[in-house]
Amino acid sequence: MADNLNKLKITPASFKTVTAANVDAQEKISTPSLTFFQDAIRRLRKNRAAMISFWLLLVIVIISVVSIWWTPSNPNAQNVAYANLPPKIGQGIPGFSGQANVGGRIVDKYAQANVPKGTYYILGTDYLGRDLFSRLMKGVALSLLIGLLATLFDLAIGVSYGLISGWHGGRTDNIMQRIIEIISSIPNLVIVILMLLLFTPGLNSIVMAMGLTGWITMARLVRAETLTLKSQEYVLAARTLGESPVKIAVKHLIPNLSSTIIIQTMFSIPTAIFFEAFLSFIGIGIPAPNASLGTLLADGQKAFRFLPYQMWYPAAVLSIIMIAFNLLADGLRDAFDPKTQE
Template sequence: MSNMTEIPKSQFEPAPRDNENNEKIEKPQLSFMKDAWLRVRKNKGAVISVIFLGFIVLMAIIGPYLSPYDGTTQDVSKSNLPPRVPVLEDFGIFDGNQVIGGVETNKYEDLNIEEYYWFGTDSLGRDLFTRTWLGTRVSLYIALLAAAIDMAFGVIYGLVSGFKGGRVDNYMQRILEVMSGIPNLIVVILMLLILEPGILSITLAMVITGWIGMARVVRGQVLKLKDQEFILASRTLGAKNGRLLFKHLLPNLSGIIIINTMFTIPSAIFFEAFLSFIGIGLQAPQASLGTLIEDGYKTFQFLPHLMVIPCIVICIILITCNLIGDGLRDAFDPKMRD
């Protein structure tokens, strides 16, 4: 023991207190929404999807004005022209050439057409570039309108059903079960018997049964949250039902609502395209992605660009909306924190 060095007592004294640094927060405080946004930015798939979807939305707004053709004027002498784009034609792509009967030909040169149709023309000689973005605008409008109405009805219905509980909840859920048993296609056919085919009838048909999924999700979350401590504390302090619903419960449901709305938009777009494809959606001369795909389907083997171009646009919208929804789901889920 004599060989061991003696440790001075000064090393056992506590460190000096620094009152300023003891309460210092090294990491800045973040709100729930800002924290979610920071995590969304780390999801490369969601960020790239936002860029692509933003481009599609921008083209739906300004695209029809970029072309010198209005998309409704018919000129049969210029029907079924293939895509022709300046500059790109010098590289041998989008140069107006197409194969007809095994023989490659250029209709622009054969008909002495000097104009450029970037996406080609349809069977009536209408510019497909303008009609594609006009159809995208209509499809997005129907989807956003249906999603907004679904969100409003579904959230309110789910809040009331889950918060009231008991007999009120039982009756409201039986109503949902009856409505969910009615196929959407039957509702659409009935709406078309009452209203003329168009944007209004399609939107109403999707709204009648589309909000059921949102209502069930919101109800399930309300049943889980309404008995937690922060709700009981607010009720003890005298908070009324309206304050509990819209001040405490609704903000805690914002993530679930946003995520379900993002998944509703592609479903509405696909449903509208399906209705237009089978011929009970929008009617001529109105254009949507569904009507363009239906027109191109008839001549797909000979003129594939008539169907491929609107199919690419609708696929981009569906894929990006789903990827953005996945990114928002991961960002709003507390279990997914880094």
């Protein structure tokens, strides 16, 4: 031990002068600073299921937008001679060859119907000879539009109602919450059916009917967050400086409520789409000849035993939309609030 200590010699070269540059280099933060939303997006990108859902929904939305101006054929054009044709893309592709089992033997339905060569129906035709692929494109676009419009009602009414209730508190909050409880006690389906009986069935009446009750969950979530946020120091400081409640809501409350609003919105859209599909499926939704996912399911269900493909494709698209929206909403919830992962 003593020999080792003797070998260690301390010389002036053993010391280094510490300069301001060395201190700055040690205290320098190498990781770039991120805002709350930038950090949330970074966490969202790590969620593989949410990102796959996002790109899948983006493709569906693009196809829906394209269907406004272009579809392979007129989705409402009827050609009874081409009724119930099976899907066909090319020869020899299983399930898309234009062949069907008739009386125990495989026949070419396109040849039987004298369909011109080169005329294919990717998803087949329905009982009126309408192109199912074109109708599915239009149906998805209409269902997404209804979901978006119903969600806008949800945002406009729910956020405003929740902010007013939570901000004022006291007697105002009690009265507003009792109103919500009364509305919640009536089943949504009853309200929607009454609205559709009073007004002409169609896009406007369905959106209005869903907007009457769809905002309740949003209002409750916003109210709960507002009750917490209004006691924060920055809100108290704004009130001390004399800012109006509207200005405080726009500058301080809504930005801090944005994560709650975004997450609930992502859950509201698929709920509205599914509710519209249910209404159309039971015959009180979108009127004929317009196509939505619900009307396509209703038409396909009539011939499901013999022509199952007419129901499979709209059912598959509806399932994909519902699953993708829910997975994306779960990813957003985890990204905006990492505590939910624990």
